Amino acid sequence: MQRRRMGRILLEAGMIVLSLLFLYPLFLAINNSFKSFAEVMTDVIALPKQLSLDNYVYVWKFINYPRLFLNNTIITIVGLAGIVLVSSIAAYKLARTKSKWSSAIYMLCIMPMLIPFQSIMLTVLRLAKDLHLADSTWGLGLLYWGFGAPLAVFIYHGFVKGIPNEIDESAKIDGASGFRLFFSVIFPLLKSVTATIVIIDVMWIWNDFLLPLLMVNGSPSTKTLTLAAYTFVGQYTSDWQYAMTAMVMAVLPSIVVFIFLQKYIVKGVVAGAVKG
Amino acid sequence: MLKKRGSQGDKGSKLEFGLFTLPVILCITIAFYIPFLMTIRYSLTKWNGISKHPKFVGLDNFKQILLGDANFAHAAWFTVKYAILYIVLVNVLAILLALVLDMKLKSSAWLRAAFFIPYILSLVIVGFIWKFIFMQGFESLGNSTGWGIFQLSWLGQEGLAFISILAVSIWQSIGFYMVIYIAGLQSVPEDLKEAAIVDGAGPIRRFFSITLPLLAPSITISVFMALTNSIKVFDVILSLTGGGPGGTTYSIAYDIYRDTFQNNLYGYGTAKALLLFVAVLIITIIQLSIFKRREVEA
Numbered sequence: 001m002q003r004r005r006m007g008r009i010l011l012e013a014g015m016i017v018l019s020l021l022f023l024y025p026l027f028l029a030i031n032n033s034f035k036s037f038a039e040v041m042t043d044v045i046a047l048p049k050q051l052s053l054d055n056y057v058y059v060w061k062f063i064n065y066p067r068l069f070l071n072n073t074i075i076t077i078v079g080l081a082g083i084v085l086v087s088s089i090a091a092y093k094l095a096r097t098k099s100k101w102s103s104a105i106y107m108l109c110i111m112p113m114l115i116p117f118q119s120i121m122l123t124v125l126r127l128a129k130d131l132h133l134a135d136s137t138w139g140l141g142l143l144y145w146g147f148g149a150p151l152a153v154f155i156y157h158g159f160v161k162g163i164p165n166e167i168d169e170s171a172k173i174d175g176a177s178g179f180r181l182f183f184s185v186i187f188p189l190l191k192s193v194t195a196t197i198v199i200i201d202v203m204w205i206w207n208d209f210l211l212p213l214l215m216v217n218g219s220p221s222t223k224t225l226t227l228a229a230y231t232f233v234g235q236y237t238s239d240w241q242y243a244m245t246a247m248v249m250a251v252l253p254s255i256v257v258f259i260f261l262q263k264y265i266v267k268g269v270v271a272g273a274v275k276g
Numbered sequence: 277m278l279k280k281r282g283s284q285g286d287k288g289s290k291l292e293f294g295l296f297t298l299p300v301i302l303c304i305t306i307a308f309y310i311p312f313l314m315t316i317r318y319s320l321t322k323w324n325g326i327s328k329h330p331k332f333v334g335l336d337n338f339k340q341i342l343l344g345d346a347n348f349a350h351a352a353w354f355t356v357k358y359a360i361l362y363i364v365l366v367n368v369l370a371i372l373l374a375l376v377l378d379m380k381l382k383s384s385a386w387l388r389a390a391f392f393i394p395y396i397l398s399l400v401i402v403g404f405i406w407k408f409i410f411m412q413g414f415e416s417l418g419n420s421t422g423w424g425i426f427q428l429s430w431l432g433q434e435g436l437a438f439i440s441i442l443a444v445s446i447w448q449s450i451g452f453y454m455v456i457y458i459a460g461l462q463s464v465p466e467d468l469k470e471a472a473i474v475d476g477a478g479p480i481r482r483f484f485s486i487t488l489p490l491l492a493p494s495i496t497i498s499v500f501m502a503l504t505n506s507i508k509v510f511d512v513i514l515s516l517t518g519g520g521p522g523g524t525t526y527s528i529a530y531d532i533y534r535d536t537f538q539n540n541l542y543g544y545g546t547a548k549a550l551l552l553f554v555a556v557l558i559i560t561i562i563q564l565s566i567f568k569r570r571e572v573e574a
Contacts, residue, residue, distance in 0.1 A: 008379075008381070011376065011379075011381070012381045012382060012383060015376060015377075015381065015383070015387055016383060016387070019386075019387050019390040019391060020390075022390060022391060022394075022447070023390055023393065025405055025406060025409050025413075025447075026393070026394070026405070028405075028408075028409060028413055029405045029408065032408070032412075040412065041412075043416050043419075044409075044412045044413040044415070044416040044417075045413070045416045045417060045420060046416075082303070085299075086299045086300045086303055087300055089296050089299070089300075090296055090297045090299065090300035090301075092296070093292070093293055093296035093297055094297060097293055101293075102293075105297055105301065108301065108304070109300060109301070109304055112304060112307070112308035112309075114553075114556060114557055114560055115308055115312060115553060115556075116507065116508050116529070116549075116552055116553060116556050117508070118508060118510065118528075118529040118532050118533065118549055118552060119312070119315060119532075119549040119550060119552050119553040119556075120308065120311040120312055120314075120315050120549070121532075121533075121536075121549070122315070122318070122536045122537075122542060122545060122546055122549070123310075123311035123312075123314035123315045123318065123546070124307070124311045126311075126314065127306065127310055127311055127314065131306070143306075143307060145303040145307070146303035146304050146305075146306050146307025146308065147307050147308075149300050149303050149304050149307070150304065150308075153300060177292075178292050178295075179295075182296075203396060206398075207396075207397065207398035207399075208398075209398060209399065209400045209511050210510065210511070226398045226400055226401060229400070229401055229404070230400050230404075230515065233404055233515075240408055240412055243404065243408065244405070244408060247401050247404055247405055250398070250401055251397045251398070251401055254396045254397060254398075255393065255396065255397075258389075258392075258393065258396045262389055265396070266388070266392060266455050269452065269455060270455050270456060270459045273452075273456055273497055273501060274456070274459070274497060
């Protein structure tokens with residue numbers, strides 16, 4: 001028994017060391033974001049001589065951080081609101097209707113999960129330009145409606161099937177039907193699955209790279225955080241102190257959100273993956 | 277009278293069906309189906325993206341890609357190698373991690389969070405952070421430890437650059453697979469494990485005869501996700517190696533990106549894109565049918 005406990009303690013200590021090594025690259029990025037160019041060049045692992053925020057001030061102004069943060073927020077909220085609304089309502093109807101049309105439309109909705117984005121990226125860009133959705137944060141948010149819908153419809157559809165039909169019927173007897181029935185009775189019941197979809201899609205849209213690169217790379221005012229960090233590094237290839245600062249500033253919001261909502265994020269990701 | 281009301285209700289419900297489903301159909305058609313049809317059309321043309329009228333060339337693009345495009349062949353081989361190694365390694369490592377973290381250690385919650393954190397970061401940024409570490413950090417680490425492993429040119433040599441891309445992708449995403457496996461392990465009934473202990477099965481025997489078979493659903497999901505993600509590998513290569521050294525780390529997705537947006541071969545690039553789609557389709561069908569069959573047996 002004594003030996004088993006010793007083994008446990010050793011294992012635990014080993015895992016803690018492993019996890020610290022695992023996160024060490026992130027620590028190095030943060031560490032070097034506080035250094036001057038000369039300090040980065042002489043020794044990457046040494047701690048900064050003084051805690052100066054100069055790099056942060058410089059990058060903040062240079063990439064217009066508040067603007068980019070706002071862009072990311074707009075794109076994510078617009079995208080998310082649309083995905084949730086459009087997909088939940090359709091998935092509900094499709095799950096409740098037993099007809100050839102209904103199953104055909106359901107297939108039509110989930111089939112795109114098989115289409116790799118790279119297969120259509122050029123033509124999506126052309127179409128978006130024709131529809132005046134390119135070069136605009138709002139337009140990009142709108143585009144996510146379609147890109148996020150297949151998975152969301154799939155997950156909602158599976159969930160709605162588990163909600164007994166009697167609930168709809170009793171609501172209908174009480175006089176509710178159509179949108180009223182959906183929004184006041186069904187949608188609240190979808191809360192947990194909506195949370196899952198929100199978590200998966202926030203992580204995806206907030207961090208997405210290729211679609212923003214194609215759609216909103218035109219002017220500095222429409223860029224997203226990741227995109228700006230990417231172009232910034234392109235311009236400052238050897239100024240690693242600025243590059244690392246830009247990286248840290250781009251990922252900081254995700255890390256802060258993760259620390260606060262850790263439990264829900266992990267749960268949501270698992271639920272989404274198991275369904276998907 | 278009754279009949280009439282019935283048919284009216286029918287009309288009403290049809291209208292409602294349309295109102296509920298039309299928005300999603302519209303969104304998906306714009307995001308996927310129209311671009312997809314346009315891709316098919318452009319793949320049959322020679323087009324530089326500027327001229328108004330793409331020149332129709334039939335199946336020439338496909339012939340050229342399959343018979344005489346060394347870049348594509350190389351990128352395809354890179355992607356296949358990457359996908360196989362990624363799927364195997366990320367799943368094996370994630371299962372090992374999950375097994376340890378499922379043993380209620382005091383710091384389990386913290387450890388899970390630590391291994392999950394890279395997954396919430398954008399792959400492009402992860403690529404840049406690692407580029408910095410490979411290029412600048414390894415030098416300092418080599419100086420302070422004296423280990424030769426840090427003196428190698430991890431992004432500058434073909435084989436090593438491949439390993440770097442693989443390692444960084446695994447580093448970024450292992451937390452995701454780990455949580456899937458932890459969830460799977462938690463659904464393994466305790467009494468089964470206890471019964472096996474009573475029967476005298478050792479830990480290794482218990483793992484292979486009880487835990488692993490019961491983990492099958494999680495393995496199915498994880499392999500599927502690892503496969504779909506690895507076929508499309510792009511972001512991390514773009515920021516980590518940029519395809520180098522000497523164009524040896526181009527994946528199919530990157531090759532398509534380069535042809536269309538950097539070389540302005542729009543028709544040719546879309547033909548490649550269509551081939552990627554067909555490959556994904558075939559692999560998915562094979563994979564789904566294999567797992568369906570196994571599920572029926574189980």
